[in-house]
Amino acid sequence: MTEQEFSQFYKNNINKVFRFIYLRVDKIETAEDITSQTFLKVWQRQIPVIASDEALSAGRQEFPLISNPTAFVYQVARNQIIDFYRQKNKKPLSLEELKEKGIDLPQKSFISQIELSFEMENLKKALQRIKPAYSEVIIWHYVDDLSTKEIAQILDKNENNVRVLLHRALEILKKELNKKV
Amino acid sequence: MTEKELLEQLNELKSIKPNQNWASWLLSNILTKRHEQAIVRPRVKLVSFSFLHQYQKALVSAAFVVLFISTFAFAQTTLPGNLLYPVKTLTQNAKIALASKDYKPVVRMQITKARLEDMAKITDQEQAVALMSQNIQKDLQTIPQELKNISKKQVALQMSKQVQDEAKDLKNLSNNSLNKNINNLNQNIDEFQDKVFAFIFSTEEEINQCPTSLQDKLANLQKYFTENIQIVAQWSPDEITKIRTFLADISNDIKVGNCLEAMEKIESINQILQIHSLDIKVETSTPEN
Numbered sequence: 001m002t003e004q005e006f007s008q009f010y011k012n013n014i015n016k017v018f019r020f021i022y023l024r025v026d027k028i029e030t031a032e033d034i035t036s037q038t039f040l041k042v043w044q045r046q047i048p049v050i051a052s053d054e055a056l057s058a059g060r061q062e063f064p065l066i067s068n069p070t071a072f073v074y075q076v077a078r079n080q081i082i083d084f085y086r087q088k089n090k091k092p093l094s095l096e097e098l099k100e101k102g103i104d105l106p107q108k109s110f111i112s113q114i115e116l117s118f119e120m121e122n123l124k125k126a127l128q129r130i131k132p133a134y135s136e137v138i139i140w141h142y143v144d145d146l147s148t149k150e151i152a153q154i155l156d157k158n159e160n161n162v163r164v165l166l167h168r169a170l171e172i173l174k175k176e177l178n179k180k181v
Numbered sequence: 182m183t184e185k186e187l188l189e190q191l192n193e194l195k196s197i198k199p200n201q202n203w204a205s206w207l208l209s210n211i212l213t214k215r216h217e218q219a220i221v222r223p224r225v226k227l228v229s230f231s232f233l234h235q236y237q238k239a240l241v242s243a244a245f246v247v248l249f250i251s252t253f254a255f256a257q258t259t260l261p262g263n264l265l266y267p268v269k270t271l272t273q274n275a276k277i278a279l280a281s282k283d284y285k286p287v288v289r290m291q292i293t294k295a296r297l298e299d300m301a302k303i304t305d306q307e308q309a310v311a312l313m314s315q316n317i318q319k320d321l322q323t324i325p326q327e328l329k330n331i332s333k334k335q336v337a338l339q340m341s342k343q344v345q346d347e348a349k350d351l352k353n354l355s356n357n358s359l360n361k362n363i364n365n366l367n368q369n370i371d372e373f374q375d376k377v378f379a380f381i382f383s384t385e386e387e388i389n390q391c392p393t394s395l396q397d398k399l400a401n402l403q404k405y406f407t408e409n410i411q412i413v414a415q416w417s418p419d420e421i422t423k424i425r426t427f428l429a430d431i432s433n434d435i436k437v438g439n440c441l442e443a444m445e446k447i448e449s450i451n452q453i454l455q456i457h458s459l460d461i462k463v464e465t466s467t468p469e470n
Contacts, residue, residue: 003212010208018199032199036207043211116197123190142191170184177182 006043013070014039016144017077023127023139024081034084038077042069070146071153078136078154126176134169141166260299261309283336286327290347293320294354301357310358314366321373328380334391334441338384345377391440398447399431405454416457424450 017038022031116124127135140146140154148162155162233240256268273292280288300313324344331337351370355363387394406413413421427446434443 006212007208010211014204014208015198018204019194019197022197022199023194032203032207035199036211039207040211040214043214117193119190120193123194138191139194142188143194170187174182174184174187177187 009042009069009073010039013073017073020074020136020139020144021077021081023124023143024132024135025084026128030084034077034080038073038080041076041080042073071150074140074146074154081132122177126173130169130172130176133165134172137162137166138169138173260302261313262303262306283331283333283340286324286331287340287343287347289320289324289327290344293317293324294347294351296320297351297354297358301354303358314358318366318369321369324373325376325380328377332445334384334388334444338381338388341377341381341384345374345381348374348377388441391444395435395440395444395447398444402447402450420453424453 014035018031018035021034021038022028025031025034127138137151137155140151141148146154148159148166151166152159152162157165252265253268253272256265256272259265259269273295277285277289277292296313296317300310300317303310328337328341328344331340348370351374352367355366355370427450431443431446434440434446
């Protein structure tokens with residue numbers, strides 16, 4: 001994958017992936033860290049995100065072609081979130097450890113802030129309270145506009161299963177929100 | 182909330198975006214990583230054991246436990262002169278210390294025998310043999326005393342017979358060793374076997390004579406209480422209750438044929454009488470065992 005190809009892929013997906021992660025974690029800084037790790041892993045893996053002839057002739061055929069790179073980046077993000085919650089009970093990564101993992105810290109501080117309305121904040125919290133399997137499909141389908149086919153590829157399930165899961169997830173989320181109201 | 186309202190709210194979440202400056206910085210930062218990674222990244226990923234890190238504490242503890250157990254297990258096969266032999270001795274002493282009071286003489290006998298076997302295998306360490314011989318002789322003196330300390334006669338008899346059985350080969354083992362003072366050790370073994378045999382003989386006799394002896398002791402107790410009823414009346418109610426309970430138990434033991442247990446309870450009553458400094462009277466009025 002050339003820099004140009006990756007840049008294009010990054011620009012197409014950064015908002016969606018960041019949003020998916022941000023809705024699953026508490027802090028914006030955590031979401032930024034996990035997003036960084038996710039895209040870095042995709043880049044380091046040198047996946048032929050766009051399976052061009054150029055990429056193949058450049059000798060990268062040792063990696064399997066990813067038919068749906070968007071699904072792949074979500075899989076990586078999902079694993080990173082799981083890792084984050086697994087590590088959360090242990091200790092936070094130090095700045096040095098982040099550097100060792102290949103994540104450079106910004107030279108200047110970015111004052112990242114996301115203003116959410118009361119309803120949106122409630123919705124975010126409700127998404128975090130329900131089972132991750134439910135919140136994931138809701139975010140992918142209704143927020144990030146992924147098709148049931150793409151979700152099926154991420155989860156390695158068939159489309160019917162995804163539709164059933166989506167229906168159930170929406171019901172659960174509705175109940176969760178009504179419970180709090 | 183209706184489904185429509187929920188979908189509208191979910192749609193609003195699309196407005197969430199990362200800081201654009203951060204997003205641009207991240208892209209440029211990631212792109213600089215490619216060259217570095219391309220140089221160092223191996224084509225074939227080696228098997229990773231990094232997952233073991235999360236079990237680090239448990240693995241270190243388990244490793245210590247395994248090391249500890251294997252050291253102890255290996256030490257059991259060592260002979261005097263080996264670095265780990267003190268571990269074996271320590272384990273043997275712990276076994277004796279942890280054994281119940283009744284079973285202690287048998288455990289000590291088994292370990293003494295094992296030590297004699299070890300001694301017989303040594304071919305070049307006379308000093309170690311001499312030291313072992315001394316310790317074995319000490320054990321041989323302790324065992325008869327431990328047998329006498331067993332309170333129940335039938336248990337004492339059973340344990341003595343087990344000790345006698347274990348002690349059969351002691352002399353053969355002793356004769357196979359390099360011990361210079363072999364005669365001394367053999368003499369001690371003979372004395373030990375005699376003591377155990379004598380103890381078995383006397384205990385058996387005591388058990389066989391129990392019914393007669395019990396009847397005599399009971400009669401004497403009854404006579405004593407009848408003659409000294411005024412003195413006994415001054416005792417505390419607790420003590421009187423205790424003696425009544427003992428007498429009731431003795432009566433039950435006699436009915437079911439537990440002569441020795443009845444005898445033990447008579448001894449307990451005698452101890453109470455001794456507390457009241459009446460033991461001299463009781464001793465004079467009760468027959469000897």
